Amino acid sequence: MIDPGLKDKVVLITGANNPYGIGAATARAFAAQGARVFLHFFRSPPTHSEPEQVRGPGSAFFNAQQRKTADEVLRTIHQSGGQAAAWEADLSDPMNIPQLFEQVEAVFGPVDILVNNAAAWEGDTFVPSGAEAVMNRFVSTVSAESHDHNFAVNSRAVALMMAEYARRFLRRGATWGRIINVSTDGASGFPGEVSYGASKHAMESYSRAAAIELGPYGITVNVVAPGPVQTGYITPKMEEKLRTEIPLRRIGKPEDIADVIVFLASEQARWVTGQLLYVGGGHVMPL
Numbered sequence: 001m002i003d004p005g006l007k008d009k010v011v012l013i014t015g016a017n018n019p020y021g022i023g024a025a026t027a028r029a030f031a032a033q034g035a036r037v038f039l040h041f042f043r044s045p046p047t048h049s050e051p052e053q054v055r056g057p058g059s060a061f062f063n064a065q066q067r068k069t070a071d072e073v074l075r076t077i078h079q080s081g082g083q084a085a086a087w088e089a090d091l092s093d094p095m096n097i098p099q100l101f102e103q104v105e106a107v108f109g110p111v112d113i114l115v116n117n118a119a120a121w122e123g124d125t126f127v128p129s130g131a132e133a134v135m136n137r138f139v140s141t142v143s144a145e146s147h148d149h150n151f152a153v154n155s156r157a158v159a160l161m162m163a164e165y166a167r168r169f170l171r172r173g174a175t176w177g178r179i180i181n182v183s184t185d186g187a188s189g190f191p192g193e194v195s196y197g198a199s200k201h202a203m204e205s206y207s208r209a210a211a212i213e214l215g216p217y218g219i220t221v222n223v224v225a226p227g228p229v230q231t232g233y234i235t236p237k238m239e240e241k242l243r244t245e246i247p248l249r250r251i252g253k254p255e256d257i258a259d260v261i262v263f264l265a266s267e268q269a270r271w272v273t274g275q276l277l278y279v280g281g282g283h284v285m286p287l
Contacts, residue, residue, distance in 0.1 A: 002268060003267065004033055004262065004263075004265075004266035004267055004268060005266060005267035006030065006033040006034060006035045006113075006262070006265060006266060007033065007034035007035065008034060008035070008036065009030075009035045009036070009112040009113055009265075010035070010036050010038070010104065010108045010109055010110060010111050010112045010113070011027075011030045011035045011036065011037045011038065011111075011112065011113040011114075011115065011265070012038045012040065012100070012101075012104050012111045012113070012114050012115065013026050013027050013030070013037065013038070013039055013040065013115040013117055014040040014091065014115065014116055014117050014118035014161070015040065015041065015042070015117040015118030015119060016039035016040060016041055016070060016073060016086070016117065017039065017041030017042075017043070017065075017066070017068050017069060017070040017073060017086075018062075018065040018066050018068065018231060018232065019065060019068070019072045019073055019076075020065055020230070020231050020232040020254065021065070021066075021117075021231045021232070021254055022117055022182060022226065022229060022231060022254045022257045022258065023039070023041075023115075023117040023118070024039075024073040024254065025253075025254030025255050025257065025258035026115055026117065026254075026257070026258040026261050026262070027039050027073055027077060027084060028073070028076060028077060028080075028082075028258070029255070029258040029259060029261070029262045030113075030262060030265075031077045031080065031082030031083065031084055032080070032082065033262065034082075035083075035113070036083040036084070036108040036109075037077065037082065037083065037084040037085075038084070038085050038086065038087070038103070038104045038107065038108060038111075039070045039073060039074065039084060039085070039086040039087075040086070040087060040088075040089060040091075040100055040118065041069065041070045041086060041087075041088050041118075042088055042089060042090050042091065042118065043066070043067045043068070043069070043088065044066070044067070044120075045067075056235075056236075057230065057232055057233060057234055057235055057236070058233065058235045059233055061232050061233070062231065062232035062233035065231075065232045069086075069088070070086035070088075071086075073086075074086055083108070085107045085108070087100060087103040087104075091118055091152075091153050091157035091161070092120070092152035092153050092156075092157065094156075094157075094160055097157065097160045097161055097164050098164055101164055101165070101168060105168075110168060110169075110172055110174070111165060111168070112174075112176065112177060112178065113177070113178040113179075113180070113265045114161060114162070114165045114177075114178070114179045114180070115179075115180050115181075115182070115261060115265075116157075116158045116161055116162070116179070116180070116181045116182060116203075117182045118153060118157070119153060119154050119182070119196075119200075120149055120150055120152065120153035120154055121150065121193070121196050122140075122145075122146045122149045122150055122195065122196070123139035123140070123146075123192055123193050123196065124139060124140055124141065124142045124143070124146040124147075124192075124193070124194055124195050124196075125139055125140070125141060125142065125191070125192055125194060126141070126142055126194060127141065128141060129141040139192055139193075142194060142195060146195050147195045149195075150195040150196045150198075150199040151195070151198075151199045151202070153199075154196065154199035154200055154202075154203055155199045155200075155202040155203050155206070158181055158203045158206060158207075159203075159206045162179055162206065162207075162210050162214075162221070165177070165179065166210075166214055166217075166219065169217065169219065170217060174217075174218070175217070175218040176218050177214075177217070177218055177219035177220070178219070178220055178264065178265040179207075179210065179214075179219060179220070179221040179222070180221075180222055180223070180224060180261050180264050180265060181203055181204075181206075181207050181221070181222070181223045181224070182223075182224050182225075182226065182257070182261075183200045183201075183203060183204055183223050183224065183225040183226075183276070184196075184197065184200050184225055184226060185225045185226065185227045185278050185280050185283055185284040186200075186284075187200040187201040187203075187204060187225065188201060203223075204223050204225075204276060207221050207222070207223045207274075207276075208221075208274050211273045211274030212274065215273055215274075220264070220269070220270070220272060220273035221273055221274065222264045222269075222272060222273060222274070222275045222276075222277065223275070223276045223277065224257060224260055224261055224264070224277050224279055225276055225277065225278045225279065225280070225284070226252060226256075226257045226279050226280060227246065227251075227252055227278070227279065227280015227281060227283030227284060228242045228246070228251045228252060228280065228283060229251065229252035229253065229254060229256070229257060229280075230251050230252065230253060230254075231254060234251060239251055245283060246280065246281040246282060246283045247281060247282030247283075248281035248282055249281075250281065251281075252279070252280060252281060256279060257279055260277060260279045264277070
């Protein structure tokens with residue numbers, strides 16, 4: 001039998017309130033291994049008019065899940081006998097990052113495993129506003145605002161989270177640590193979501209640098225880049241199209257990503273660091 005060595009480890013997962021999301025699935029997966037899980041979440045206000053009753057996957061359903069507290073996810077973990085707690089904070093505010101670690105330490109103790117899953121999204125494009133190609137109300141021409149909205153959480157917050165983790169890790173003289181950052185398989189260039197993709201690409205660079213600098217202290221740093229995953233936003237029509245682009249002929253489930261994150265935190269991945277692992281059924285196969 002394989003022992004991943006995760007029992008009683010303290011895991012901090014950002015962006016874990018969507019019950020259908022990768023963060024929630026990751027929290028449940030770690031809890032099932034006996035880890036003590038702390039869920040970060042942030043409920044951004046709605047940016048456009050949406051129906052009160054939402055039925056089925058799509059942008060409205062996804063946004064409704066994103067605006068939930070972490071209570072539903074916590075309840076599931078507790079009912080299964082796991083240990084979990086949560087705290088809400090806007091990671092675009094750097095002052096909240098040390099406070100988040102303080103919250104974890106007050107409940108469970110120092111963080112052993114950091115999973116940076118939280119993400120901000122604002123679609124943007126280089127096509128001038130008003131052109132037919134961008135007549136989508138969710139996508140605008142690149143601006144300082146769209147750039148900063150994406151980078152504040154997807155890049156800067158991840159860097160600051162890793163720095164805070166490392167500072168506390170070294171201060172207490174720890175020798176075993178894991179950081180897993182969640183990217184996207186479109187980070188190398190994402191048409192229609194150019195700032196989102198670029199912010200994730202910057203995060204990947206931060207991760208590789210962190211793997212080199214923190215490796216001597218016993219910390220591994222890896223990146224998981226999911227393909228299309230049903231977190232509540234993929235409509236049946238989108239799914240039908242996406243399936244033809246994926247060699248394994250199905251879209252991903254949050255558990256598909258969670259299992260890989262747990263592996264990278266496990267003892268079995270002790271010699272793996274600085275890696276970018278695409279998890280998307282073959283959706284992207286870099287040469």
